[in-house]
Amino acid sequence: MSVYTGNNSTKIMAQAVPNALPLLPLVSVVVFPYHVASFSVHRKPNINLLNSLPTADTMLCLATQRDQQSESIAGADDLYPIAVSGRLIHKMYLPDGTIQCAVQGLTRVKIKKVTGLEPFAVAEVSPARTTGSDDESPAMMRLIQEALEKFETLVSLDPNYSNELVNVLKMNIKGPGRFADLLATYMSLPVKVKADILCELDCKKRLKQVIKLIEDEIARLAVDREVQMRTQVAIEKSQREYFLRQQLKAIRGELGDAEGTEAEIEKLKERLDAAKLPEHAHKECEAEIDRLSLISEASAEYNVVFTHIEWLLSLPWHETSVDNLDLKRVREVLDKDHFGLEEVKDRIIEFLAVLKLKKELKGPILCLVGPPGVGKTSLGRSVAHAMGREFQRISLGGLSDDAEIMGHRRTYVGAMPGRIIQAMKKAGKANPILMLDEVDKLSQSLRGDPAAALLEVLDPEQNHLFNDRYLDVPFDLSKVLFICTANMLDTIPGPLRDRMEVIRLAGYTLEEKEQIAKRYIIPRQVENAGLKKGKVKFLKSTIREIVRGYTREAGLRNFERRIAGICRKLATKVAAEQMTLDEAITIRPDDVLEYLGPRLWLPEAGTRKPEVGVVNGLAWTSMGGDTLLIESTRYKGKGNVKVTGSLGDVMKESVSTALSFVRSNAEVLGIPVSDFENFDVHVHFPEGAVPKDGPSAGVSITTALVSLFTGKKVRGDIAMTGEVTLRGKVLAVGGIKEKVLAAYRSGLKEVLLPQINEKDLREVPDEAKKALKITLTDDVRENLEKAIIGLKFAGQPAPTKGRSSKKRKKSTSKSDE
16 A cells, blocks of 8 residues: 655655665565555565564665565665665554554665675665656646646546546646656556666656556556447347347247247258258258257357258259250251361260260360460350250469369358359259369469369369368269360469360461351441441451451450441441431441551561561460561670570570571581671560560571571561471471461461471361461471572582472372372
8 A cells, every 4th residue: 555645754855865774675565755655574584674673763775676476685686776765654563473564765765785684684775866856847747747637537447546546646746756656656557667667767757657658558448448348239239139039939939830940940851851962962961950950040150050051952963954965956056156166066066976875974074275265265155055054154263272162161251162063053953064264374372272173173083072171072073064264285284184185276267257257246246236237248358457457366356346346436326317227338448447547467477578687487375376576686796695585494595506506507508607706696586575485486596597697688478487406407396277377367478387297287277278388397407498588508409398288288188089
């Protein structure tokens, strides 16, 4: 207990403090100057000290002990450095041997040394000089007022504080130091905190320290009050719900209705009997219903169990669609919906043919790989329509959590089945067509690998027992026809790719785009624009102008946007009464500029003039095939090579290989060897922001370097592809169909391909073969002779001429006949 003494002991305060004082170590109380404290003494050294002191007005040193658990001290280090000189006011002996005493704090002293530990300790002290105790500046008075206001707030929040304390404080504002000590005395603070306040000799800092402690206590009380209020609200809400349920129960009893929960349980049991689930699912669902009957409807677990039962009962365990096995009819539907894509259509017909004969067949896993806009996703819908099956599309682009495939465990809040099971529920049949769109864009993260989760889904030997984590029972996916789509195969993990039957969809030729535009795109966009069917006509030359001048793509998305743009402008004219709906309109090539503005693409690469060091290469990307311009130049230097254009390591190595071939054949090519030492070479691949990699540009780079060092021009109407070795051999590359179509779209006249890729020409449309001269080579020297104008090989016979694929195809046709 502490009491403020005011000026009652002025004479005592004014007494000089001796250099040595009897030491009374305290463990549970801190005495501040000008305050009276009452406490009991039970430790033997302290009892010896009090026994030896007179009854009243004896001075002693009141020091706070650092270790509150220790029974004794060994020296000054065991005490806080600042103590209080005090006087003994009263002592009273208690029956248990302890002494109840009252002391009054006088002034702060600094403990220099502790001596004479027996029978009691003596402390050598010196006055502890404080700073700012007489500061009555406006700033200090504002600080004191702030402390008083905050303490008043604390008293209003904490019922443990008496309101009288505020009045006492207001009447005893006598300097910042004494006011801070008074606040610290009245506050419920740990002994260590009070000891730190006692040790602070700067009065301003001491007052700020106390203000900070008051603020912390106010914040703690505010949090406690908010928690109590929330708890009270939750309790009141639970009680209210309980009373309402009891009233509802009584009302139902009066009406003779069954209990709400019991009625729900009965309905679930009836649904379970009617659902005819597989045995393992039936047992699980039955156990969950029994468990639900034991859970209170007010419990959060009730909804978790109920939702799980709902999912088990809602899935199509046995319901299947009847397949349309009329192969002719299916073919007609597929041809009506999509132009071309014969390989995919044939595969669907094969699947139905086997199903028709065998009656039961596990669904295949097809993967349609091709550039955007070639109809991969829409083809899935068309297949479902032709077969009479339900169709569901699952977008996998950017997926990085395997729980999206395998489901979340029910222990998590908001758990749901994976996307596969969700799609099965939406389909409502056990044999739908599920399209896994953008399967090449799955990503791996700390939450799992979705591609690994798909291994079970897409494996015919495992997916009849697919186990979703949420359902926790096997579900049969073997009747599902999975169709995956991707732009590239490279990003699909090998084990996943191995489970899929890959069907490649290349870009459309110009003639195919014309047919698709006439049959599908133009009628659809005319209708979407609100124009009359048959009143808008696009000439063949107009379609070609749009394809060549305003789109450069393997697919049809941008092309359809251009057609839609023209139709909208026509609709605008009709709405503005500049023309009528019944008026026939023919869109001519010259009209395209008015509707779509200037051409987005310059004339094709085939019109480029021959240049030194510039070659048309061919590339294969996720967007389809494309032409790749390769530029090279040289300047005085020391034989250094610079390569730019956002290239990968493999492509950089292709530049090194090509340069090594040129240097080793410099004499044959008529190139002075000194040029390689006196000139620096820079090889650049335009569109530097687009990453490029792969070995297929080897022959193009070699041709560019030979042209550069010989000074002879390369034909602008020829393109080539192929990997080159140090011996000059041309190796096979991929994407032949896409690359040939890119050359065809660009208006080139001739394409040089590796001899070993001759087998891939079967996939190239006849239209492209007729428009292009395709030459097969197995030695880069053949490419050099074909592409570089006027190139002669010094001292060696000319290389064997490359074989034209057209002549070979012609002779093959005769033998086939």
